[in-house]
Amino acid sequence: MKRENILLVLVLMFFMLFPSCNKLENETTSGTVLYLNSITGNDLEGNDGSTTIFVDVLYENPEDGTFTIYNDNAVAELAAVLIDPDAEVSSYYQNVIVDQIDIEYTRSDGLDTEGKDVIYSFSQKVSFVVEVGGTSEIPFVLVQHASKLESPLVELVNFGQEKILKLEAKVTIHGKDVGGHRVAPVVGSVSVWIANFGNEE
Numbered sequence: 001m002k003r004e005n006i007l008l009v010l011v012l013m014f015f016m017l018f019p020s021c022n023k024l025e026n027e028t029t030s031g032t033v034l035y036l037n038s039i040t041g042n043d044l045e046g047n048d049g050s051t052t053i054f055v056d057v058l059y060e061n062p063e064d065g066t067f068t069i070y071n072d073n074a075v076a077e078l079a080a081v082l083i084d085p086d087a088e089v090s091s092y093y094q095n096v097i098v099d100q101i102d103i104e105y106t107r108s109d110g111l112d113t114e115g116k117d118v119i120y121s122f123s124q125k126v127s128f129v130v131e132v133g134g135t136s137e138i139p140f141v142l143v144q145h146a147s148k149l150e151s152p153l154v155e156l157v158n159f160g161q162e163k164i165l166k167l168e169a170k171v172t173i174h175g176k177d178v179g180g181h182r183v184a185p186v187v188g189s190v191s192v193w194i195a196n197f198g199n200e201e
Helices: 003-017 145-149 154-162
Strands: 032-040 052-056 072-082 096-106 122-130 135-143 165-177 186-195
Touching: 032 096, 032 165, 032 186, 052 072, 052 135, 072 096, 072 122, 072 165, 072 186, 096 135, 122 135, 135 145, 135 165, 135 186
Parallel strands: 052 186
Antiparallel strands: 032 072, 072 135, 096 122, 096 165, 165 186
16 A cells, blocks of 8 residues: 555544544634523512522502613623633633623423514623633623513513513623633523512512
8 A cells, every 4th residue: 555545544544533623612712611600680579699580570669659660680600711621720811701691582382483472682792801710790681671661571561460471581691711712602591480570568
């Protein structure tokens, strides 16, 4: 066998044994990766830290009886680590800047028309640094106040607690390291229960 043919066989064997990089490496040009530890928000009594989030469409001020619409926020706890577990943090440029969060809603019954069955998806620009080896809590808008003036949420106002809409919010967090290299997006989900809940007495 000629030398050129031997080299060709060796090259083919190499690619068969090592067909491609893993999925994470295909999605990033950075040596750092983000992990989403949790997504939390308010419980039914308005206390934060709940992994199931309750959203009140219309808030009635008990002092004067006026009604107000608020954004509903959540908090993502993120960690940044190096892809190579044996590597040491050597530079500030390995830290991650989170720069965008996308929110998309679904329902368990499969109905998915935005503005009718589910809330319109949206994106928000943010700027928050997550240091390698540490964790950070990033607050973000989960339900926009404008969504409460549109279908399907506006229809919940006159039903009180008799009608509750349960949505699953898919949260996609984007970022880049300080050196400008994109990191792989990290995705999480949280259940959101929405109604015109009655105020606590």
